[in-house]
Amino acid sequence: AEVDLLIGDPSKARELLGWEPRVRFKELVRIMVDADLQDLQRQSQGMHLKREATKEPAYAVLVR
Numbered sequence: 001a002e003v004d005l006l007i008g009d010p011s012k013a014r015e016l017l018g019w020e021p022r023v024r025f026k027e028l029v030r031i032m033v034d035a036d037l038q039d040l041q042r043q044s045q046g047m048h049l050k051r052e053a054t055k056e057p058a059y060a061v062l063v064r
Contacts, residue, residue, distance in 0.1 A: 013019040023031070 010019065010021065
């Protein structure tokens with residue numbers, strides 16, 4: 001089912017496991033926007049990504 005609002009809270013993982021994120025939120029946003037811009041640039045050049053999700057590792061192949 002779709003939800004209207006999805007909020008993550010890593011505090012339990014931090015408290016129980018001592019977990020800390022490797023990438024901060026602002027950096028994650030920058031990485032995602034850069035990837036979207038690269039995809040748009042490839043599409044404008046007639047290329048697209050064939051995405052194949054596997055359990056491990058996930059990868060993408062550039063095709064024309």
